Amino acid sequence: MEHDDSKGALKEFTPSSGLAVSIDDPVQNPGLPPHRERLTDVDPKAAKRAERTIYTLFYISVAASIWAVAAYMLFPIEDQEMTSIRQNNLFIGLGIAFALLAIGIGAIHWSKTLMSDKEHVEERHTTRGSEETRAAVVEAFRTADEESGFGRRKMIRNSLFAAVIASVLPGITLFRGLAPHDAENSPVDLLKQTMWKKGEHLTRDPSGTRIKASDVTLGSAFHVIPESLLEMGHDDGMLNEKAKAMVLMVRMPPEQLTERGERKDWSYDGIVAYSKVCTHVGCPVALYEQQTHHLLCPCHQSQFDVSDEAKVVFGPASRPLPQLPITVDAEGYLIAQSDFHEPVGPSFWEIR
Missing domain, CATH: 2.102.10.10 (Rieske [2Fe-2S] iron-sulphur domain)
Incomplete structure (x- = not known):
């Protein structure tokens, strides 16, 4: 430890580097790296292509869910045919798998290409926020909606709703196979x-x-x-x-x-x-x-x-x-x- 009379600051000698580091100087905030614009941020045509890709994936999910329901009817397991049972399991499973896979890929592609990718810093609060803070949270949700385009990009939003709703239908349909529904076969x-x-x-x-x-x-x-x-x-x-x-x-x-x-x-x-x-x-x-x-x-x-x-x-x-x-x-x-x-x-x- 030594004293620098010229500047009035304490300096600490670090053997590993051989340098004197000022204790009084605060650590400088390096800041965020320069933001790199995506192609969809600068090219409206690319953004439009990405939007078409996303809602196409969501509609593919809808079609796959409908196929799973259709496969349940086309390949019934009630006839006890081993071939029919295998086809029933195969095609229903493929339909459900593609329905969920398309939703997942579409959601990831949406977040990667069209949603805001700018870095944000949020301060942590240890107690319940004030009314001003709560109002700020509401504003943050509004901003997030605007930046994601969820409210503005109607084709993506509507296709996502359709895909999620349709993905439930195969599961509901499979409940039909739990038991006969007619009174004679109770x-x-x-x-x-x-x-x-x-x-x-x-x-x-x-x-x-x-x-x-x-x-x-x-x-x-x-x-x-x-x-x-x-x-x-x-x-x-x-x-x-x-x-x-x-x-x-x-x-x-x-x-x-x-x-x-x-x-x-x-x-x-x-x-x-x-x-x-x-x-x-x-x-x-x-x-x-x-x-x-x-x-x-x-x-x-x-x-x-x-x-x-x-x-x-x-x-x-x-x-x-x-x-x-x-x-x-x-x-x-x-x-x-x-x-x-x-x-x-x-x-x-x-x-x-």
Whole structure:
């Protein structure tokens, strides 16, 4: 540290540079770099071309959204044709992808070519501003609208509105596929009736081998389907019927079962059978934990207690798994006493 008598200022010697820097001199504001005008700022024709490009992209987005809706109708998935399902997914996905991509590219091109690109400095305020400050904010929004051209460039603004509104339509259309809308094909009625009926043999999935009660050991779990399902072909809706009728059967000590009076004869010597269709969103419940007697749905981790009428003990499922009443025939083979007494599958199907 040394004192400069000629100027009356303190100077500090920095070994790295070997220079004496004045402590009293403030750091100079370097300012902003020179602003470089864009082509669209100086050439009205270029600005017009950019505007046409932007609203063309937005209208392409509208067309892509409309195509996604049309693809849903042109390639229906209700006929269960694998080709139609693949085309449905492909063309709807492409339509939605192009709709959103065109909006994104158009918005970026708009900001890069036509919106104001001048640098601005805004002071930060730690407290609520005064009325003058709030009025200044309103003025800032007005200025931003003017500089972006949002209110002035009607073609861009209107095409953007149309693109955003149209981009929602494919999503709304896809809700149509959640369930039939006609009264004859009510989801509740469709899921309340399965192929199980009185005397229907329980068979292994997928071999179709009948199951004797003596073959079911303590702690074992069997994936079960109705015997008559094997007589159906794929064209007869076999997969749909299997999806409703699939069952998981386990055996545990009878004294560990908690059963209400009306359900005491629904099991046989500790053997119980429950629908494999999760009551949350319909995933197959296929993981059995022998020590806790819990069934686990791998999709969203709902857990059901087999020892207590498959009640929900964890996860988002809202009701127990439906139980299939079972018994044995004269030869000791396991058979169903009836169909399920309630709809299988997700609970939202029961909302009319």
